[in-house]
């Protein structure tokens with residue numbers, strides 16, 4: 001039998017070779033995705049529950065690679081973060097999302113409609129992010145108030161000082177801030193309350209259970225988050241709303257905004273524009 005080398009003894013397997021080759025070739029492809037025009041955005045509407053109108057849309061990145069087919073964001077975003085590619089990619093997303101919003105506004109969309117953009121921890125930790133955002137808003141002549149940045153909860157805890165500095169600049173700029181996947185990290189509402197943030201997006205894992213007869217914990221956690229957020233002056237968005245029963249629960253407990261397949265799946269730009277023009281008031 002072949003002798004095992006010292007470095008990779010026992011851990012070597014042909015699968016690892018194949019996985020690491022695939023990883024390397026995906027990184028190379030991702031590096032060229034922008035110039036090859038393989039990236040696109042889809043837009044998922046968020047419904048305001050008391051006003052009955054679409055309050056915002058969230059831009060979600062899609063990669064349709066010539067070489068790798070459709071790669072889900074859950075796979076390529078981490079690669080982009082590890083390699084630093086998330087910086088040019090994230091800038092492309094911001095620019096494209098703003099461009100789309102400008103087109104919708106020119107075609108008569110509600111001037112109050114917001115565009116929500118996901119910002120990775122790697123982007124947030126760069127000191128030039130606020131300048132980048134300000135430059136893109138200026139380029140498209142958009143009022144800062146229509147842009148909402150979604151940040152994940154964990155970065156606000158792990159890099160509290162840097163994050164706080166950035167948040168204050170955004171507050172000054174007039175851009176609003178949502179905490180994404182709220183409830184999955186370990187931050188307390190009393191801590192978040194001291195940050196200049198506007199909105200909590202309650203993670204889908206809680207919403208999944210709110211109308212399930214055997215899952216009282218999720219219902220209790222969700223209604224408690226909504227009630228406490230209200231006391232602290234923060235708006236609440238429920239992620240991943242898939243059923244009428246979940247929507248009814250959220251309405252009953254005073255959640256402000258709902259997003260999920262029950263309202264709309266993420267849509268290509270033109271389809272989303274059509275949805276905005278024709279969505280019946282609820």
Ligand code: C2E
Pocket residue numbers: 044059060061062072073074077090093118119120180181239240241242259260261262266
């Ligand atoms: P996220 O920000 O939490 O986005 C919500 C995800 O849930 C999206 O998945 C969306 O398509 C999906 N979703 C929405 N409603 C429902 C529902 O009712 N049921 C189910 N099962 N799923 C629902 P997607 O588009 O695959 O994105 C996954 C994650 O990738 C996002 O999670 C976000 O963390 C990241 N991501 C996507 N686009 C970007 C981007 O432009 N920049 C950054 N940094 N991250 C992004």
Ligand code: CA
Pocket residue numbers: 058118150180
């Ligand atoms: Ca998000």
Ligand code: CA
Pocket residue numbers: 180181203204239
């Ligand atoms: Ca989420």
Ligand code: CA
Pocket residue numbers: 209215217218
């Ligand atoms: Ca549960």
